[in-house]
Amino acid sequence: MVHAHEAVEVAKTVLEVADLAWSAVEHLHHHDNHFNHENSDQGGCTLSAEELEDLRKENRRLRQLLDQNLKILQNLAASSCFLNECPPDLHERLVAAVNSESFLTRLQSLRDGSVDGT
Structure with a gap:
C-alpha cells in the first residue's frame, strides 16, 4: 500500500x-x-x-x-x-480516460470553478 x-x-x-x-x-x-x-x-x-x-x-x-x-x-x-x-493495459486506459471529452469537460469545469472562486 x-x-x-x-x-x-x-x-x-x-x-x-x-x-x-x-x-x-x-x-x-x-x-x-x-x-x-x-x-x-x-x-x-x-x-x-x-x-x-x-x-x-x-x-x-x-x-x-x-x-x-x-x-x-x-x-x-x-x-x-x-x-x-x-493491469497490462493500464497505460492505454489512462490515456483514453485523459483524452475523453468528459474528462476534458470536467477539467475545464474545475478550472473555471477555481478561477471564479466556486
Whole structure:
C-alpha cells in the first residue's frame, strides 16, 4: 500500500505544477495584453520585488517536490511488485480516460470553478 500513497503524492504534485503552469500562462497572457494596450513610453506590467521573490520561492519549492517525486517514480519503476499489481493495459486506459471529452469537460469545469472562486 506504500506504493499507492507514493503514486498519489506524485499525482498531487503533477496537478499542482499543472495549476501553476496554467496560472503562468494566464499571467503571461494578461501581461501581453496589458503591454499591447499600453503606450510604448509607459512600458509593461512589472512585478514588485516581493512578488518576484514569492514566485522564486514557489519555484524552488516545486523544483524540490519534483526532485522528490522523480526519486519516488524511479523507486516505483524499480519495484517488481508494483508492476505485477498493474493491469497490462493500464497505460492505454489512462490515456483514453485523459483524452475523453468528459474528462476534458470536467477539467475545464474545475478550472473555471477555481478561477471564479466556486
